[in-house]
Amino acid sequence: MGHIYLASPHMSEEGFEQAYVKEAFDTNWISPLGKNVNEFEKELASYVGAKDAAALSAGTAAIHMAIKAAGVKEGDIVFCQSLTFSATANPILYEKAVPVFIDSDYETWNMSPEALEKAFEKYPDVKAVLPVHLYGLPANMDRIMEICRKHGVPVIEDAAESLGSIYHGQATGTFGDYGIFSFNGNKIITTSGGGMLVCNMEEEKAKERIAKVRFWATQAREPARHYEHKEIGYNYRMSNIVAGIGRGQMKVLEQRVEKKRQIFDYYREHLGDLKGVSFMPMHEGERSNCWLSVCLLSEESKVRPLDVMEALEQADIESRPVWKPMHLQPVFAGYDYVDNGGVAESLFTGGVCLPSDTKMTGEDLAGICRIIRGLWG
Numbered sequence: 561m562g563h564i565y566l567a568s569p570h571m572s573e574e575g576f577e578q579a580y581v582k583e584a585f586d587t588n589w590i591s592p593l594g595k596n597v598n599e600f601e602k603e604l605a606s607y608v609g610a611k612d613a614a615a616l617s618a619g620t621a622a623i624h625m626a627i628k629a630a631g632v633k634e635g636d637i638v639f640c641q642s643l644t645f646s647a648t649a650n651p652i653l654y655e656k657a658v659p660v661f662i663d664s665d666y667e668t669w670n671m672s673p674e675a676l677e678k679a680f681e682k683y684p685d686v687k688a689v690l691p692v693h694l695y696g697l698p699a700n701m702d703r704i705m706e707i708c709r710k711h712g713v714p715v716i717e718d719a720a721e722s723l724g725s726i727y728h729g730q731a732t733g734t735f736g737d738y739g740i741f742s743f744n745g746n747k748i749i750t751t752s753g754g755g756m757l758v759c760n761m762e763e764e765k766a767k768e769r770i771a772k773v774r775f776w777a778t779q780a781r782e783p784a785r786h787y788e789h790k791e792i793g794y795n796y797r798m799s800n801i802v803a804g805i806g807r808g809q810m811k812v813l814e815q816r817v818e819k820k821r822q823i824f825d826y827y828r829e830h831l832g833d834l835k836g837v838s839f840m841p842m843h844e845g846e847r848s849n850c851w852l853s854v855c856l857l858s859e860e861s862k863v864r865p866l867d868v869m870e871a872l873e874q875a876d877i878e879s880r881p882v883w884k885p886m887h888l889q890p891v892f893a894g895y896d897y898v899d900n901g902g903v904a905e906s907l908f909t910g911g912v913c914l915p916s917d918t919k920m921t922g923e924d925l926a927g928i929c930r931i932i933r934g935l936w937g
């Protein structure tokens with residue numbers, strides 16, 4: 561086995577991406593914007609079933625724009641899932657708003673509806689709620705939406721890791737008022753870097769909100785011949801070259817989901833019997849894209865996550881811990897946290913993200929499992 565990545569870019573065998581990029585070159589639509597951007601927005605919106613979409617330079621930029629679009633202002637409170645990548649929470653601070661971190665539950669690994677309800681009791685004037693679909697696992701959107709609708713608070717779904725995941729017949733990222741996706745290098749499909757903001761409210765409102773986001777993301781230029789500005793703008797749009805890669809990747813997205821799910825099934829089948837080992841939760845009526853396959857080592861297991869990561873590293877194989885919760889991050893010390901019995905922390909302590917690269921062969925997977933099994937003797 562050569563070096564095995566946790567997850568790396570996987571372009572189509574057919575060269576779809578290069579064909580769209582070539583078209584952009586041939587027509588000199590290198591930038592700004594252009595046909596690939598427009599089509600990529602349409603194709604992604606139609607794939608997930610959203611009313612409209614804006615292609616942006618990163619998933620992080622999409623979260624930032626969603627927070628602005630939701631009307632969050634300086635000093636406003638935003639409930640944010642604690643167990644996530646820091647990019648979920650950082651944009652709250654870009655807007656000088658105040659995150660309150662919410663614990664997860666074991667059923668979904670994502671935002672606990674019980675903790676969310678407790679948070680609403682403590683902070684009834686919260687301005688937005690930010691759940692995540694971690695590793696492709698759908699959050700409990702039925703309960704989260706019910707709670708947030710009751711309070712009339714907008715929901716922004718961080719679906720950066722869950723493109724292709726389905727919850728009760730509907731794509732993750734389309735339950736809330738806003739949803740965001742990422743095409744960063746290690747995500748299930750990649751454009752080398754990029755993001756998308758989707759809007760799924762009633763059609764006219766969605767179009768208006770997305771138009772506003774496109775406006776902010778292109779330096780907030782007012783419609784005047786001279787450069788007129790009434791608001792602070794950003795340079796957040798996706799380039800037409802990058803969008804070409806995205807259009808090509810959309811054609812293989814279902815294939816990638818299939819492969820990711822096979823990888824997860826393989827691990828579960830070949831490691832599931834080991835003492836103290838369990839896997840991320842799957843539920844009836846849901847399809848996780850299994851972006852990363854994550855296993856959990858119980859406290860009783862004498863093999864610890866670090867042992868697994870070190871053994872794999874010796875064989876030139878990448879793995880990584882589960883995200884360190886935001887309420888434990890030094891940069892967010894001092895922000896409040898609503899606990900649900902320390903679930904996020906225990907997933908962080910016991911979890912290992914196993915290699916989930918879609919270019920792995922059956923032999924690679926067998927080799928990985930052999931190394932891990934070896935630790936149990």
Ligand SMILES: *Cc1c(COP(=O)(O)O)cnc(C)c1O
Pocket residue numbers: 618619620621644645647648692718720721741742743744753754755
């Ligand atoms: C990757 C990721 C992001 C950020 O996306 P970028 O495109 O890298 O800016 C946000 N949230 C989560 C959960 C992610 O995994």
